[in-house]
Amino acid sequence: MSALNEFIEFAVHLGHVAAAEILPHFRSQMDVTNKSMSAFDPVTAADRNAEAAIRREIRRVYPHHGVLGEEQGAEPGSSAFTWVIDPIDGTRAFILGQLHWGTLIGLREGERPIVGVMHQPFTGETFVGSEAGGSLRHNGTHRPLVARSHTRLAEAVLCATDPTMFVSREDRDAFERVACRVRGVRYGGDCYTPCLVAAGHADLVIEASLKPWDVQPLVPILHAAGGILTDWSGGSAGSADRMVVASNRALHAEVIELLQQGSR
């Protein structure tokens, strides 16, 4: 097995390691505490325990690799490789018992995301992407990830997790410039909808107020499927807090053009 394939299978394994910590808490009575003491920013035992379990497993198998995660921050390694993890992307959906959440596992070589996995343990779906290709693993089958190549802006449905994540007036205006040109807008997706773009079912996601662990694991999944994931200016989204996910280059260009109009 090549090094890349080893990393891919280890990332999938980490998704299952997280699942063992997460699923017992899903739809149980939870002790939700507020991470930032602001309203509605919940952290669950599932989140913390899953990240701890993932970090233990990385230390055991790849002790020289770094780790960057939502709950415990950065743990630098002595190699070029860094795992970027979000044990539950979509905590708010998770707490309501909804289904659009998942575990994000990414591997960076330097600054370049080379492996991405999104695992939804309740449905048993695993979206996998790397330079070796992309696939959706479900019920023992592997289906290739192929984003739609022909959808243009007027036919696209624009997906976003939450209208309130566009905090500044500029961000709201930019989102609105796209929203008034599409076929419809749909809220409530978190990491799940970008993966549906990769799988060829959705076309367009615009998000803001993101952290690196929300974005970096998705990059190889989208790229493997022929989709695009960038920041709002069309540049690398690796450390951006705002992202555009598009199923094809022509659609992406239309969206970036509209998002950038206000900044000229």
Added chain:
Amino acid sequence: MSALNEFIEFAVHLGHVAAAEILPHFRSQMDVTNKSMSAFDPVTAADRNAEAAIRREIRRVYPHHGVLGEEQGAEPGSSAFTWVIDPIDGTRAFILGQLHWGTLIGLREGERPIVGVMHQPFTGETFVGSEAGGSLRHNGTHRPLVARSHTRLAEAVLCATDPTMFVSREDRDAFERVACRVRGVRYGGDCYTPCLVAAGHADLVIEASLKPWDVQPLVPILHAAGGILTDWSGGSAGSADRMVVASNRALHAEVIELLQQGSR
């Protein structure tokens, strides 16, 4: 088996009849046509075929019962019983490959909803409610539906499918009066989130622009769980286009008070 139990098991059966028509189209390339020729009101072959299959099965087993459904309208019967069906509640989520959609099957005796079923065929979950009780059937287990009894408004997360369904200024203002008093707002649920209120995971749903088949099948599910489903004035939601779903009476009273403020 009592008549009520027969109806319950038949309603569950209809959910599976629909699933056989729906699942082959879920996440396949679909020929989406516009029902009203307005933007983003899609109808799929899945929707139409599932309703036709459900109607055939009702005619075969209960030929004297009436049927009311989204696709083919009202088919009056010669008895007091009417089946109220929405083959895919949440078509927009369905088309994107998302998971918050389901088949709604209700049975009315006169105007009174007596059986309600929501079946999500991709996850295999069936939410069932009647005077005989409520349960979530999943993977061969039956778990009783019990809504939360203690959540008050300040701790609740307010769920709604889509902010644009509040069309009038009055509706938007009323929704906003509740939204600014809760812990957070979450969009994107359709029939799935009211069922999560019945299951004890969510607390509050406010919707508008509804049809009878979106509402009536949910009533017995909520009532069986100890939850409440009414229109925005606190009255029966049977033929209302706006609904409030709350996990308990105290929360419901707080919400109705706020929704009604503008109309005094």
